[in-house]
Amino acid sequence: MERPKLGEVPRQNVAELDPKIRSKNFEEVTLNFDEDTAVKEALRCIQCKKPKCVSECPASVKIPEFIDLIAQRKFLEAASKIKETNSLPAACGRVCPQETQCEGVCVVGIKFEPVAIGKLERFAADYERAHSQGRPTKPASNGKTVCVIGSGPAGLACAGDLVKLGYEITVLEALHTLGGVLIYGIPEFRLPNELVAYEIENLKSQGVTFITNVTAGLSKTFEDLRKDYDAVFLGTGAGLPVFIGIDGEHLCGVYSANEYLTRINLMGANNFPTVDTPLIRHKKVAILGGGNVAMDACRVALRVGAEKVYCIYRRTEKELPARLEEVHHAKEEGVEFRLLRSPMEIIGDENANVVSIRTQVMELGEPGPDGRRSPVKVEGKTEDIEVDSVIVAIGTTPNPLIAKRVPELQTNKKGTFVFNEENMETTIPGVFAGGDAARGAATVILAIGDGKRAANGIHEYLSK
Ligand SMILES: Cc1cc2nc3c(=O)[nH]c(=O)nc-3n(C[C@H](O)[C@H](O)[C@H](O)COP(=O)(O)OP(=O)(O)OC[C@H]3O[C@@H](n4cnc5c(N)ncnc54)[C@H](O)[C@@H]3O)c2cc1C
Structure with missing residues (x-):
């Protein structure tokens, strides 16, 4: 295939599972490129001489080089090239915040959409796994x-x-x-x-x-x-989870995101209906925080049967620290964002079960030294949200x-x-x-x- 002119071929997309169906199961949401589409996307890379994408990558992955190998259909070589500096490309291709790293500085992205570097990394890694050449062997020991x-x-x-x-x-x-x-x-x-x-x-x-x-x-x-x-x-x-320090964090139905996700991921709490755990009985769940951990907790809560999932965050959508893709997927799946809301108190009933969360309404103030606008209280304005579980995901x-x-x-x-x-x-x-x-x-x-x-x-x- 010939390299197209800049902007001639749009960024290639990968298929995703239907939000209505996927929000009820744990199957991987984002699918992979097929070989031809990967090559087509790889040919969009203009092979910059001084690639900014490499300097923005904390592991200095040789991005233009591995993409060029994909363009030449040398998929195994592409995976080896990535692995020279990144030992976990299948993970990074899926979870790295590419939009603020390699793809954020991609020159193609100045006028058009950036090259899908993350998806190409995943493609190469998955290809290597599927066409494995056998396991590496033990090198000679140096005795240390x-x-x-x-x-x-x-x-x-x-x-x-x-x-x-x-x-x-x-x-x-x-x-x-x-x-x-x-x-x-x-x-x-x-x-x-x-x-x-x-x-x-x-x-x-x-x-x-x-x-x-x-x-x-x-x-x-x-x-x-x-x-x-x-x-x-x-x-x-x-x-070690950090809690907010508000009243009611001791109530039944309050979890740290770490505990909540560990119970699902390692302890099979999602294997309903064969496993009975309190986690799957919550129907209205508030997640406090706006990072990747919060997005994961929101999306897991939906998958284990919550009917309403609220993401409560003190700033606006623009400031959400989570990866854009995660926010997009969470919205598609039905997570409701309660932005400019700061948790004040978790309210319980006589049996110490969570019944609601009181939030302070916020607005954005002046930018701080880091350029980020800090949230400030709107005096006298609060909102109560009816929930039976609260997951703290603030860090x-x-x-x-x-x-x-x-x-x-x-x-x-x-x-x-x-x-x-x-x-x-x-x-x-x-x-x-x-x-x-x-x-x-x-x-x-x-x-x-x-x-x-x-x-x-x-x-x-x-x-x-
Ligand atoms: C829910 C969630 C979602 C995330 N999403 C993303 C994302 O989308 N993209 C992204 O780039 N990053 C994401 N992150 C952050 C990322 O996963 C971490 O930055 C990364 O895993 C840190 O790696 P690590 O090896 O330093 O620590 P960890 O991955 O935390 O591994 C540390 C290991 O050390 C073990 N350990 C601790 N103490 C001891 C001890 N005393 N003895 C023996 N073992 C011990 C722990 O059990 C653990 O297995 C996410 C984090 C979480 C929690």
Whole structure:
């Protein structure tokens, strides 16, 4: 196929499941390009000499190069090209906020719609999985050992790069399932678990040892880990939910988004009607917050049988921090947005069950130093919304479990590990950190970038 003139071919779309049907099941919402459509979309890329998309990508994926390989129908080579810098392309193709990263600076997007970089990344990754050439094998060992704590994207990326260099890697995971937020947080209709499991199997075939149900700092002391391994990577994430501190957060029917999503994703609470849990009895659910976590909770609530789902957010739609695609999908599926509303109090009945939520009506004030307009109260104006469940999705912080027990491991005000940006080393030599544990709740691609940078740092440290 010939490269079309700029703007001649519109951005190619992928099919999506019907909102009415999909909002009742957990099937993946967004489908994949077929080969011809992927090639057609790839040919829209103008192959910039100084590609801004690469510099905007936290993992510096070689975007024009992999897209050019797709255009040449070299799909497996395209996947390998991505994997040179991003070990989880099937996940990133699905969940990265491309509109504020690579696609946000795509030159084609100045006049026309940007190249669908995320969807092409997903296409290449899914093609590779479907046409797998067999599992990678174990490289020769260099005799040095590294303990990776946490099996989220940061830990997996770090383990993946180090194992290739011959390190003996042990990943410790506190939960019974591997994958971090990719498994326990992000629901299957956005990121099917099998994709993450596939990458974990690849790491196992290269010799990475995974041990689940081990909480580093508790069931294994940090001191023992320091003695047993030549270096340690802390990829422990930011799994501790933050609550608002309003009255009524103790009531029955109030959950943190983390608990709510974990109960569904890891504990099968969505397997109704065979499983009976309080989660599936709620019919009117309010989700507090406007990020990706809030969108996931809203869309899950619909899928487990809620008839009314309200997303309550203090600013306007323009300021919603969630990915545009998630907001669009949530609206299509029937989530009602109650914008410019700030939660004041959760109201319960005599049995301590939630019956409503009182919200303060807000308006946008002057922009702050970051350019964002802050919400301010409209005095005397409140709104009560009748609900029987409230899910708090306003953020998370790192779990202080390890930091509390190891005073030399410095943290800053937000509880994140203090680290050196270049090599991800913490305040203890030989101990490295990355992902949400180091940055606070962020994104998958940042966690992957950190894991890879830490792998480099560890390699340098152990090569001295
Ligand atoms: C619901 C939800 C939706 C999201 N949606 C998006 C999205 O659309 N796009 C995007 O880019 N990002 C999204 N994010 C954010 C993204 O998932 C995180 O930034 C990313 O997973 C961070 O990776 P990590 O490896 O640092 O931590 P995590 O993924 O949190 O993994 C940390 C792992 O460490 C384990 N652990 C913690 N402490 C210990 C210990 N002491 N011992 C052993 N194991 C331990 C935890 O159990 C966990 O498995 C979302 C987050 C959530 C919660």
